[in-house]
């Protein structure tokens with residue numbers, strides 16, 4: 415196939431890729447992009463848009479951030495069906511937003527980027543897709559997300575299991591679960607949504623828990639039609655509600671970041687929830703965490719503990735020691751027979767990109783450069799990798815509020831960088847190594863005192879205990895930081911061709 419070219423290529427069509435594509439559509443004139451949208455291509459390996467909300471299709475999948483805050487600020491949805499929206503509704507919302515903003519012609523669905531190499535002679539990135547197509551772009555924007563590569567557990571014998579094996583992020587609805595013996599490994603955010611659904615249909619369900627999660631009540635429920643009508647009729651009320659939600663969630667960042675001892679209040683609430691929902695003292699003990707709440711992600715659920723109390727469900731505390739052809743051994747070596755194995759074991763969060771995909775000048779592999787602890791300037795740019803920007807990059811994750819707020823701030827920042835490149839006819843733009851190092855030294859110093867560094871193991875941390883995933887502050891703080899471009903922090907090259 416002939417090589418194609420665009421000024422900008424976006425990698426990934428989840429929320430961040432979509433928000434970026436919309437921002438570029440709105441800025442075609444100021445960025446000097448062709449009015450017909452041909453200056454931008456969005457590569458997406460899945461056959462549809464939606465990113466995490468397209469691939470996480472396990473039963474019970476929903477958002478644990480309130481619906482009215484889990485939407486783009488310029489695309490409000492007054493008629494969310496529930497306080498916490500289920501996955502299919504969020505996916506429909508994403509489709510609607512794309513349609514309303516005309517995103518479509520720039521999409522290359524079912525076309526993942528297999529490699530991206532920076533060509534120093536032309537100052538362009540050369541992309542090769544998994545379909546064998548070639549493409550060049552002056553700028554690439556990574557919108558692949560932090561939680562896109564499923565993590566398989568390091569349990570001996572995983573390959574020996576004879577029945578179907580499902581990861582929560584690679585669900586297959588064709589696998590029969592009704593009446594089956596099902597084993598679930600993991601008790602994180604995905605598992606606690608899935609387990610109550612499995613408990614309803616499985617003949618027997620074993621839940622292998624390595625570390626008990628902290629769980630607080632979920633104030634969920636359908637949103638009444640009168641409330642939906644009010645939100646549709648009164649945009650000001652809708653905005654006020656969103657702002658109130660944002661403030662009430664953001665204020666919690668104070669406890670996570672500065673005052674971890676304040677988390678004791680949330681611990682008290684979670685323990686009361688556990689006492690109310692689990693009458694059996696032995697089960698309650700097995701479900702009681704021994705680390706500070708918030709160190710791992712705080713989970714919200716009203717139906718998880720009751721599911722574990724059902725007669726067809728057993729909690730196997732201590733995790734799994736081995737997997738056999740026909741089941742899973744618990745920590746004492748006892749085999750629990752299973753027909754289906756479910757891996758709710760999370761993602762390669764500290765290694766969002768595999769090695770051998772993105773190569774900067776001199777053939778430098780970005781994933782090798784990142785190692786186990788990626789870092790970037792403002793989560794957006796990496797020294798030595800020109801004309802490459804990140805959305806949901808290192809240290810932009812949140813433990814307390816909506817990622818869409820972070821995404822919008824980053825999209826605005828990248829748009830500023832692109833405008834600078836256009837206005838000044840820049841051939842290349844890259845962050846300075848010293849600016850990136852300064853930013854990250856300060857960040858890691860702030861992270862050291864947070865609840866995330868209080869002594870538990872979590873996907874937030876790299877093997878050496880640094881935190882390459884979370885933003886240590888409020889969403890307002892991040893937005894403020896990214897509102898202004900500090901030009902001296904970048905090294906640029908002029909003399910752009912065409």
Ligand code: NAP
Nearest residue numbers: 476477478567568600601602603604624625711733759760
């Ligand atoms: P996760 O939080 O990383 O949980 C993985 C689970 O698997 C943990 O319980 C972990 O135990 C267990 N595990 C891993 N390896 C194991 C092994 N070898 N043996 C036994 N257990 C093992 O993954 P997740 O539940 O998929 O959630 C990841 C993130 O996705 C969340 O934190 C959240 O940010 C996002 N998410 C969001 C929503 C939402 O509602 N918005 C829903 C789902 C997911 P340990 O705790 O001992 O490591």
